[in-house]
Amino acid sequence: MTDPRDHQAISPDLAGYALDALEDDARALVKKHLAGCEDCTSELEELMEGAASLVFTVPTVAPPERLGERISAAIDAEVPASDAVVGSDRTMPIPDVPPGPARHIPWYASPRLAWGVSTGLAASFVAVVAVAAVIGTRLNDRVDELSAQVAIQEGNIDGISASLGTMEQDAKQVQSDVQQVSQLQESADTLEQQLNDLRWLQYVTSTGAWSTPSFFSGGLQPQAPQGMLITHSDGEEARLIINGLAPAPTGSVYQVWLIYEGSVIPGSTFTVDRNGYAVVTLDLLGDATEYVGASVTVEPSGGSEIPTGVVVLEGTGQ
Amino acid sequence: MEYTEFTDEALLAQIVEQDRLALECLYQRYSTRVFSLSYRMLSDQGASEEVTQDVFLNVWRRASSYKTGRGKFTTWLFGIAHHRTIDELRKRTRGKQRSVENVDDFLNLESADIQPADAAVANSEYATVRDALLDLPDAQRAVIEMSYFGGFTQAEIAQKLDQPLGTVKTRMRLGLKKLRAALATKLRGPEL
Incomplete structure (x- = not known):
């Protein structure tokens, strides 16, 4: 029998469960509750149907043709699938797929492809060495370039210091201007208050x-x-x-x-x-x-x- | 009777009996949808292929766990696909700050880039679901899209939108219920 308090606490999380938007601990609580709550299970089915429909808003992109062959090869490489389906005793169609397939025979297990991977690794090693040499040269160039930029910035700082004296005089003038702005602001506030009242009435x-x-x-x-x-x-x-x-x-x-x-x-x-x-x-x-x-x-x-x-x-x- | 005329459930029953042709038929029907969803969320062709492969291998291994009368087959299949993709997405972004700017991509429903390539689909499921989604209040649509396509959790969404967690939960629940109700009214066919 499900505790009604659990039900009240869990039901607001059902949509999050349907959208895979719960943290792991919250998801585990919902899953446990679902096992004994028919009401929540029914509501979840409806919510999941809504969530699944979102798939149809995605622009379609066909998978590469080789993917079907790869899946077929993976099934060939598996132990009889009957072992995999026996013992699966889920009572509801709620997906809870582990991060990777439990006994996934990867496509690269094929000897032909594995050879290709080894050759590829050797070629990659040579390429990495060559790239490292190029990067070293470029780093030296970059250090020179940055040093020149620092010298330019030091010159700019001297110029800014000279300008500061002039700016102090300008600041006094600004203070005077601020007082005038403050007076104008008060008038604007009054007008804005009236505008808000009008907006209020307009809504109704x-x-x-x-x-x-x-x-x-x-x-x-x-x-x-x-x-x-x-x-x-x-x-x-x-x-x-x-x-x-x-x-x-x-x-x-x-x-x-x-x-x-x-x-x-x-x-x-x-x-x-x-x-x-x-x-x-x-x-x-x-x-x-x-x-x-x-x-x-x-x-x-x-x-x-x-x-x-x-x-x-x-x-x-x- | 050709397999292409079988219902999804009938094909699944055949898969329980280790019928490879039945799996191939289901793959022909839904692999593009599964791959497209994953590709939209991950923007990575190789990872999306891996996800699609895992999803159909799961169908092969766990066909018997689908219970007729407990929701549509597509709900079950797309649920597996989404869960697997979210898992991959969170694995990639764990410990990283995801940008909320990406959310704009999900909300851009009327842009040309999400028009489906298949014109027939444009006149049926796509248009129907898009209309239902656009009918939702903005606040409800935003939380649904941020979670479903962006992989954000409810807590992350509450933080990003500066809204209480309870509000986010309520919006998700109302939005999904309305979406489902709108589709039930608009769709006449047995399957989405």
Whole structure:
């Protein structure tokens, strides 16, 4: 009997198993679980079918004709294949091929080809000696060339030192310019804030496929960050639009958490622009009826598996 | 009845009985697909030949391990081919930093370089799967292609995309399920 806790932990890894995208230890855990879980085995079959279809997106390149002959020769050279298939008792069609064939008789075992390989090795040795001599000569040339370049660079350094005095005067002028730029920047920030508000409204009014927004808040203060979540009519995608959220502390990011009946699903991580504005795209699980709400927390860079930081925004679903 | 008229499963049953002609027939049907997949992922003709050889030798040795009713033969075969290729890819890149720029290659679905040489195929499987793949949200397609063609693990993808591991897992699962559902709707034939 499979432990239900194992099932809950393993099932999110089935797609990774189908795509060969698990680390070795995770793969071993899934494999062990599959032996006793019919539900996961069935789901894996579906996922593997999806994965296998990707083969058909690859441009076709025919293998060389000699490959078929090589395989045939390898089979000829084997002990009766009946030994190989007896004892194979896999209960499901999940590939788990070892790095190389267990009793692979290589094509180069042929005496005729082996002779060719030996001759080839001798010729290669002679070629290596000749190449080494050429490389030695080229290395000497390269050393001379680099020495000349170093002399040129030393001359350039003297010229740069002389220019530094002039640059100090220029720096004072730049400081004055920076003050003016700072004043202009403040005006630009105000305009950008207004533009962000317009973008916000545009999302809601221009896309008929999107739901009525549910509003998120970071508190009751007038300057508290605000958010708005809209879901697509297909129930699989949502956008969280955020305004007025301070940049995350250094080494941290913001992360969205989607709250479903009985579970919290990690969503995307994000940062905000200097006006605290961001639009975050979220994958939903396709069943909007189970969606309860969402929240945003501060998490370490790279995100977390479960919420660990301070909640800065939260709201409920429709 | 000619072997060419046999279903994949019927040929496999013959292979269990050590029928070399049946293996040859399966090889004719699928060696190009297996080789192409491996060549796309490894960009190395010699290694791709070795992988293809291993895959068909595995079919020869382990034909009896395929269980009818547990998924299509092509799913089983391409699963073996992919697993073997991934193994080779990771062996080559172990300890090396793989560039995320390569991911762009996988996302370039509409470029001319991935048009199949076989025009008949272009009108069937290729076009169907490509459309289904393009219908996926970008985020889901990206993680699937990074893992399947790039050989990146879920943990590596999470790191490269700067997304939580749980998000990557969810995207893979949703993407593969949608892909499979779309193909089930669009494909009418018994085999992909």
